[in-house]
Amino acid sequence: MIFTMDRDTRLEKVQEGEARLRDEACMHLCAAPASMTAPWLAAAVTSLWEIQKTGTVEAGVGDLRVSDETAACVGRVLGSIRIQWLPTPDVVRVSGGGVVLRWSLDDDEVEVAVLPEERVLLTTLKAGEISESYELPPTQYMRVNDVLRGLVGPS
C-alpha cells in the first residue's frame, strides 16, 4: 500500500510538472512578440540548428563548424525581427564559421551575414546587384526590420 501511495505521489508530481511546463510554455508564447510565432522563424531556427549540429573542419573546403556564440548571435538577429509574415529565409553556411540569412522576393533580396566575433553585415540586393551593405553593431539589429519591411511592404 505504501508503495502504491508513493507511486501515485510520484505520478502526481510528474503530471504537475508537465502541466507547469505546458503552462509556462503557453505563457511564454502569449508574452512573446508576434515574430516568435512566425512560420518563417521556426523554419529558420530549424535550419540553423541543423547547420550547427553538422559542421566539421573539411580540408580543401574550410572550417564548416558554427560555434555556439555565432549561433547565438544569429538567434539575436532573428529575435530582433518583429515581422510575422516573411518569406522563409535561406540559411546558408559559409566557411570559417559564418552563417548567412537571405530573404528573397522577386528581384529583391535582403541578406544578413553573421560571422564569428559578432560581426554582422546587412546587405540589400536588387536584381542581383548590391544596393547597400553595411555592418551592424549589436545595438542596431532592429534595423533589419526596416529593411525587411522594404522587402515585403507594410503589413
Add this chain to the structure above:
Amino acid sequence: MPFTNDASIADDVVLVRVLRYASWAYPKEQPTRPSSVAFFDSNGENSCFIANEAEFSKLADRFPGVRYGAVTAGQARAAGYYVSRDEGGAEGLAGHVILGFEIPDVNGLAKYRKAAERLAKGGSIYVPPAPRE
C-alpha cells in the same frame, strides 16, 4: 605565416572552389556559376585548387557529388583577392591555394562582400575532365 600573393600563378590560371553545398552555387535550380557565399570565408581565406593540378578523382572521393566553381586568378586579383599556394593545407590534395581577402578595418566586411559578389559573377561551373580508363 600570413599568406601573400603568389605572382608565379598567372592570371589565366583557373582556380576551382569545391561548392560544398547546393547553396554555394547560383541560381539554385540550374546553377551556372558559384554564389558569392562560396568566396566569403569568414576569415578571408577561401580554399581553392588550381584546376590543372587538382586530382579530381581524389576530390570526388572526399566530396562526392559536389559541383566546382571556377574563376581565374586574374579575376580574383581584379576583385581584390590574392592567390597564395598552400600545398600542405588540404591534407594530401594537390594544387591547393588560398584565395584570400584582407578585410580592411574600416567598412571591411562590406568591401569583402562586394568583392565576393564581383568574383562570383565572373565565375562559372567547372566540369572536370573525365578520368582516363
